[in-house]
Structure formats: C-alpha cells, structure tokens
Amino acid sequence: MGSSIQLPAYGHRLQVRLQKGDLYRLFTSLEDAKHEEAILRQLGPLRETFASFLGHERELDPPDNAALARYFDACSDPEQGSQELLEILRLLSPGNGHIGRNQVNFLADHLRTRVEHFLQSKQQDLSLLHTHDHVFGSGGDFCKTIHASTAAAIVAAPLVKICKTGTTNVTSYHGSAQAMETFGYRHPHLSIPTLNQELDSNGFTFIPLSALNFPYSQALKEAREALWHEAMKQLTQRCNVGDPNWQETLRTTPLTLDIFKIVSPNAQVLRPAHHSTGVCSLAMLPYVLSLYLHLESEGIIVHCYDGIDELSNASSVSDPQQPINLLIQVTRDEVIFEECSPEDIGLTRAQLADIREEVDLAATQSDIWHILSGEEQGPRRDFIVANAALLLVANQGIIPPQDNLHIQLREAIARINAVIDSHQVADNFTQLLNAHQQQYTQQQKQL
Template sequence: MGSSIQLPSNAHRLQVRLQKDDLHRLFTSLEDAEHEEAILCQLGSLRKTFANFLAHERQLDPPDNATLTRYFDACSDPEQGPQELLEILRLLAPGNGHIGRNQVNFLADHLRTRVEHFLQSKQQDLSLLHTHDHVFGSGGDFCKTIHASTAAAIVAAPLVTICKTGTTNVTSYHGSAQAMETFGYRHSHLSIPTLNQELDSYGFTFIPLSALNFPYSQALKQAREALWHEAMNQLTQHCDVGDPNWQETLRTTPLTLDIFKIVSPNAQVLRPTHHSTGICSLAMLPYVLSLYLHLESEGIIVHCYDGIDELSNASSLSDPQQPTNLLIQVTRDEIVFEECSPEDLGLKRARLEEIREEVDLAATQSDTWHILAGEEQGPRRDFIVANAALLLVANQGIVPSQDSLHSQLREAIALINTVIDSHQVADNFTQLLNAHQQQHIQL
C-alpha cells in the first residue's frame, strides 16, 4: 500500500544543543512568542511535534488534581472492567484537550508517593538502595521488535550498574518480567538488601513493577491493549507496517496516547542516577522530556522513526543517508538532540522483520542466550548491542565525551562487543542467576 517516497541523498541530520533553562522556558512561558520561535527553529524536523504540543498547552482545559487522582487510582481498582478502564485511559490521554504537561508531572509525583508509601508498609527503606542507573522502554512499539531493553541491561552490567524494572506483556507477545522468569530469575518478595547484593556483585538486578504496587491488573492490560490496537488500525488504514511511507504515516497520524507509557516508565520511582527510556511515538516526546525536567533527571530518550521504542539498526527505508533514530541526551545543564542512522554507528542497516519478536518465549530466550554468549552475529545481536551501548553513553562516565552522540555510541558499541566476546556478559549473568536461585531456595 502507498507510494514510494523519494529521499534526498544528503538527508539533513538534526544536531542541536539547548540549555535546559531555554527548554523549560519554552514549556512554561507560553506567551513568549519570540523565544518560542527561536527554539522551534533550532528543532528542525521536530518543530511540528513541539509546535503542536505548545498549541495544545495554550488551549488546555485541565481537570483538578483530585479528579486526576481519582481517575488514576481507579486503574488499580479490581472492580473496574476493561471497557470502564478504556474510557478512563481516554480521559487521561495526554493531548486530549484536558491532560497536559502539568497533569503528567502531577501523576508522576503521585505515583512516586504511592510507591514510597507502599515500600514503607513493607519495611523497605528506599534511601538504602545503592546507586544505580535505570532503563525502561515505553513498550507497545508498532513493529513488535524483540525485547531489547532487558537484554541490553544484562549485556551492559559488567560496565554499568543497572536496576531494571519491567512488566508482563501488554501489547507484545511477552514482557520483561516473563522473560526474566524464563531465565530462572524471580523475586518472591521485595528486599532492598538482596537488590543491593546483586547490584554490588553483578551490576544488575530486576524488579517487576507488580512488586512495587504499580497499577497492572488484567483488566487494565486489556484496556491498554485495546487502545494500542485502535492506534494500529488508524495507522494501517494509511499503509502497512514497513512500507516506504510508514515513517511519514507515524509522524502525521494523530493517536490517543497511553498515559501509562509515559508516566510509569519515567516516574523513576527508585531514584536512579541516570535514566534511559524509549518512546514509540514522537507525540510522546514533549511529555517525557518535561518529566525529565520536572524530576531533574539525567540520561537518554530514544525513538526510532519506524515506531520503535529502542535504538534501531533496522528500518523501513533503505537509503543509508536517511536517519532512522532520534537521540535526546539530558545532562545537568543541557539537552542534546541528534539524529543518526545505523551506518553512523558502524552497523549494517537491517530489515524490520529481522529484529521482530518471536511468539515462542522459550525460543526467544534461547536466541538471547546465544547473543549473550557471543555465539550469534547479525541484526538481532546488533540491535541488543546498540541499546546496551546507549546505556554506557547515558551514564556519562564510561565513554569519553565527544562532539556527537553517535561518535560516543560507536565507541560504546566497540566496548560492548568486547565484553560479549570475552564471555564477561555470559559469565556474569550465569553467576547472577545461580546466586539468585540459591537465595530463592533458602527463602
């Protein structure tokens, strides 16, 4: 379906640095037209995304905080059915005329407070959790790629300390919590001393969001899945996934945003030092970026223009000059926006079907083990390696700072390939699983 798009051979790469204060002023001073125009001009291909966001913010008719809290907490109510929750998701959708930046930030604060009180009720002191970084994709990417963020964290663990959180599947065939259980890793109860032991010894630990009292009932999962299918139906009315105009369709088709793809991954309830996340829709970017500013976070946001919430080596487009990924690095003082292609990172551009998720979880885990052990080359390994490298760049202390993010990523990719091929990754993860299972037996 659709017609081929002719792309220039020298497609422009966005590469701009903004001061945090300038972006915060853009979000909050909605009547400062001169400043707004100056920032939007610098954002190039992202201009329309941010202009639409600002126009929405100016016309916002928001609910009060008590109403927001009631809607959000209803998503944890076991008496609510999928259809009722679907209506609540529509009411909470950012960009719907009522939910804007301030409401998203408020709900993130509310969720952080909920988790803190829950941990206190379990006699777990969050302040005792050791220093760590965090990664969590938004999930629900429109190409159903292999689950990369958990595998990437495992791969990066010999070099950077990651406390990974995750869920069971909502729109994918399986989620990170199910993947970790298949590996033989499962926390029967939350213990910060146990998490610290794993962080200190192996650089990796995993917590399912269900252990933190997040709203993830079966009815809510069904409602969120229904919302995702509505979005997919809207997109595929224009073209099929992976067609030459697929990226343009993703950019121009208005979709109802899932609040849980924005707030849950980015509330950063465990207070990481650096936070990395992915978004499956560009329309999510201003809200996620506003959360970084609100929470004073540092780290990286990534988006693949094919609707993938990861850094992708695959694309629907074959032109090596065409950027496929958007990287946003948030540091203490500035925000860097940069586009890149797989070729910029020294990777071969793959087809989307080469990194697609398998239905069979056991087969997926077997494939992942081959990658962890250095026994597989090719697109799936490149996909995981690229996202592990992203965690090294997000840390800001492992790869020397260079002029461009893609230059840092090239160096980080080389480091990741070295630790895989030296068997450090497989040995480290095997030792973690053995120790974790022994701990589980003792409990």
C-alpha cells in the same frame, strides 16, 4: 577508539544543544512567541511535534488534581472492568484537551508517593538502594521487536550498574517480567538488601513493577491493549507496517496516547542516577522530556522513526543517508538532540523483519542466550548491542565525551562487543542467576 574509525558523511542531521533553562522556558512561557520561535527553529524536523504540543498546552481545560488522582487510582481498582478502564485511559490521554504537561508531572509525583508509601509499609527503605542507572522501554512498538531493553541491561551490566524494571506483556507477545522468570529469575518479595547485593556483585538487578504496587491488573492490561489496537488500526488503514510511507504515516496520524507508557516508565520511583527510556510515538516525546525536566533527571530518550521505542539498526527506509533514530541526551545543564542512522554508528542497516519479536517465549530465551554468549552475529545482536551501548553513553562516566552522540555510540558499541566476545556477559549473567536461585530457594524455605 572512536576517533580512529572513518566516519561516513554525516549529511543533514538534527544536531542541536539547548540549555535546560531555555527548554523549560519553552514549556512554561506559552505566551513568549519570540522565544518559542527561536527554539522551534532549532528543532528542525521536530518543530511540528513541539509546536503541536505547545498548541495543546495553550488550549488546556484540565481537571483538578484530586480528580486526576481518582482517575489514576481507579486503574488499580480490581472492581473496574476493562471497558471502564478504557474510558479512563481516554480521559487521561495527554494532548486530549484536558491532560497536559502539568498533569503528567503531577501523576508522576503521585505515583512516586504511592510507591514510597507502599515500600514503607513493607519496611523497605528506598534511601538504602545503592546508586544505579535505570532503563525502561515504554513498550508498544508499532513494529513488534525483540526485547532490547532487558537484554541490553544484562549485556551492559559488567560495565555499569543497571536496575531494570518491567512488566508482563501488554501489547508484545511477552514482557520483560515473563522473560526474566523464564531465565529462572524471580523475587518472592522485594528486598532492598538483595537488590543491593546483585547490583554490587553483578551490576544488574530486576524488579517487576508488580512488586512496587504499580497498577497492572488484567483488566487494565486489556484496556491498554485495546487502546494500542485502535492506534494500529488507524495507522494500517493508511499504510502497511514497513511500507515506504510508514514513517510519514507514523508522524502524521493523531493517536490517543497511553498515559501508562509515559508516566510509569519515567516516574523513576527508585531514584536512579541516570535514566534511559524510549518512545514509540513522537507525540509522546514532549511529555516524557517534560518529566526529565520536572524530576531533574539525567539520561537518554530514544525513538526510532519506524515506531520503535529503542535505538534501531533496522528500518523500513533503505537509504543509508537517511537517519532513522532520534537521540535526546539530558545532562545536568543541556538537552542534546541528535539524529543518526545505523551506518553513522558503524552498524549494517537491516530490515524490520530481522529484529521481529518471537511469538514463543522459549525461542526468545534461546535467542538472547546466543547473543549473550557471543554465538550469534547479525541484526539481532546489533540491535541488542546498540541499546546496551546507549546505556554506557547515558551514564556519562564510561565513554569519553565527544561533540556528537553518534561518535560516543561507536566507541560504546566497540566496548560492548568486546565484553560479549570475552564471555564476561554470559559468565556474569550465569553467576547472577545461580546466586539468585540459591537466594530464592532460601527465601522460599523461610516463607
């Protein structure tokens, strides 16, 4: 299907395949200048991002692991105030001279252990969870966009089993956990058999991170929101969102990174077969990629140069030859870097305002239903469809492999549009919600 489509001239795009071992050596052999230069040369427009990361790694003065664990666990302490937690977030910010790749990896392992112990205390055996793929947007878009990762997982569910995890809002108007509750989907308690039943019957299940004992107190939420507003102030002092210099401003403005945008989405505590995530800042990328290598993960990382942690069809840049998205696919042996534009994957380039998040949660729910049912055409549907297609490509077993990721995405987009227009998506999600509501009612009677 994809090969029959006339592709636009691909132009000067980053397209490079690196062996995992070579990339791991880049991260760990910090004194091997010859190898470093060879890899950085291949990374083209990402050279500066990775060179800066490696420079930070060489100059690290890290705390010991016991102190790291104390700082991280303090974020779960209900006695901590938002101002105290804001200072802890600064201490735990990757690239601050103290927190680097090894510290990020340690905190991911620490969180995985915490969740495993928590589930054991609830008599839930994680090893019994059925094989699934996972998606989690890191959040914190610098252009507030509609919820793509949750809707994309629902749309892709007829084709691939997806476990979606999410939270209440931190910097968006509302989070995926709130959106799912508005749909009538909620778990009074975590049940691996219930999750398996939903995965097997409908290809989709959702777990709020609160059900996994993640650190998400109101005070921590306020502290993280304050950190995001500081970043936005730094950016908008130099350039307004969406102005012609917006992408360059995002690339060149040093920001304090939120450790919870890196560790929490990518610790992959439920051990998925494939993991898809996004980063809203390029500076986050080396740390997230290091987690994929550390955890031996497979999947996709995506970044839109307009500061969006999703695959975007909208941009501040109107030139159709200009790539706006960065895709990184991590396979068993390789890491593939590729840039693409909306036109490369068969979509019409839109404006950022066309995919803006709704303030009203009920309006968001209505918009998503119109997309799921096939009633809506246009930029918002394209945005959701593109990110659902990304999940098919990340799975590596649904779309035939091609030399280029953008060709695979074209075929995946056609598959996704077909399942929407055939009403499979709406029927599947309606069936899931009905079954879930019956299960929820029964559980409530037993409590």
